Amino acid sequence: EAQVTQNPRYLITVTGKKLTVTCSQNMNHEYMSWYRQDPGLGLRQIYYSMNVEVTDKGDVPEGYKVSRKEKRNFPLILESPSPNQTSLYFCASSLREYNEQFFGPGTRLTVL
Amino acid sequence: AQKVTQAQTEISVVEKEDVTLDCVYETRDTTYYLFWYKQPPSGELVFLIRRNSFDEQNEISGRYSWNFQKSTSSFNFTITASQVVDSAVYFCALRYTGGFKTIFGAGTRLFVKA
Numbered sequence: 001e002a003q004v005t006q007n008p009r010y011l012i013t014v015t016g017k018k019l020t021v022t023c024s025q026n027m028n029h030e031y032m033s034w035y036r037q038d039p040g041l042g043l044r045q046i047y048y049s050m051n052v053e054v055t056d057k058g059d060v061p062e063g064y065k066v067s068r069k070e071k072r073n074f075p076l077i078l079e080s081p082s083p084n085q086t087s088l089y090f091c092a093s094s095l096r097e098y099n100e101q102f103f104g105p106g107t108r109l110t111v112l
Numbered sequence: 113a114q115k116v117t118q119a120q121t122e123i124s125v126v127e128k129e130d131v132t133l134d135c136v137y138e139t140r141d142t143t144y145y146l147f148w149y150k151q152p153p154s155g156e157l158v159f160l161i162r163r164n165s166f167d168e169q170n171e172i173s174g175r176y177s178w179n180f181q182k183s184t185s186s187f188n189f190t191i192t193a194s195q196v197v198d199s200a201v202y203f204c205a206l207r208y209t210g211g212f213k214t215i216f217g218a219g220t221r222l223f224v225k226a
Contacts, residue, residue, distance in 0.1 A: 043216040103157040
């Protein structure tokens with residue numbers, strides 16, 4: 001089944017404790033993105049990747065890191081999480097620049 | 113500035129009513145892509161439609177229709193004869209070329225009451 005998977009789905013952590021949210025797609029898509037969703041703000045793009053080893057900032061990259069060492073995986077790293085990073089995070093993938101995105105199920109992160 | 117505005121935060125209708133969700137965008141690019149996504153109460157994001165900037169044809173898919181007007185920078189979405197299952201948050205999004213930057217609107221929450 002074609003899909004984007006994210007893990008974990010729920011995470012509660014404390015300020016400053018490094019964490020990684022994994023994202024994997026099995027559709028051989030070139031493009032991948034991370035978004036955060038906050039009430040009243042819609043989805044805001046954190047980082048995106050256009051291919052292996054090619055990543056770029058979205059609108060809200062501060063406090064986040066990404067890497068794209070393999071085509072299928074695009075992990076999101078929070079080196080030192082803070083409470084303002086409490087949010088719902090979505091990973092997405094797309095075949096081409098002009099195609100729609102397929103979204104993962106979301107990861108709800110709470111930073112205490 | 114690149115921007116997407118969904119001015120309607122929440123809309124409430126009664127089943128079988130028609131409803132239009134507005135989307136206004138700003139971009140300097142001449143080539144861009146517009147999208148609508150649906151987020152039902154279960155939380156997943158579902159793709160509805162894509163439109164290229166050079167294709168102004170309106171589209172109809174069952175009870176859904178989209179009106180793209182470059183002259184007013186709008187890409188509005190109409191649901192005809194709404195149903196309870198249409199209750200969701202709807203997002204409009206803009207992607208411009210030369211990268212993969214994608215801007216989403218804040219979303220419109222639609223309540224359809226039986």
